[in-house]
Amino acid sequence: MPRQAVIDETGKRHGRLTVIERVENVDGGAARWLCRCDCGKHTLATGRQLRAGSKKSCGCVNVGRWPRVLQKRYPKIWRDESVVNVEDLEDIAQ
Numbered sequence: 001m002p003r004q005a006v007i008d009e010t011g012k013r014h015g016r017l018t019v020i021e022r023v024e025n026v027d028g029g030a031a032r033w034l035c036r037c038d039c040g041k042h043t044l045a046t047g048r049q050l051r052a053g054s055k056k057s058c059g060c061v062n063v064g065r066w067p068r069v070l071q072k073r074y075p076k077i078w079r080d081e082s083v084v085n086v087e088d089l090e091d092i093a094q
């Protein structure tokens with residue numbers, strides 16, 4: 001069977017992440033990318049995570065920005081990095 005073509009993510013932005021280069025595949029064979037977050041940290045994400053929007057930062061966003069009251073009210077969403085900021089959360093919560 002032919003391998004699935006890898007979508008080149010180099011240079012693309014996903015949320016706060018900018019894709020720098022492809023790195024070694026994950027064990028399952030999915031393409032993995034080195035990304036730089038707007039905060040300056042680096043993180044790894046698969047192409048699927050990036051395109052699905054399930055990884056939009058190195059994880060820094062939710063930790064710092066969410067008011068404690070909202071963290072308590074929406075703990076699941078808070079831990080999910082797909083929510084980049086509180087404005088997004090308010091859309092989801094409605």
Ligand SMILES: [Zn+2]
Nearest residue numbers: 037039058060
């Ligand atoms: Zn970050």
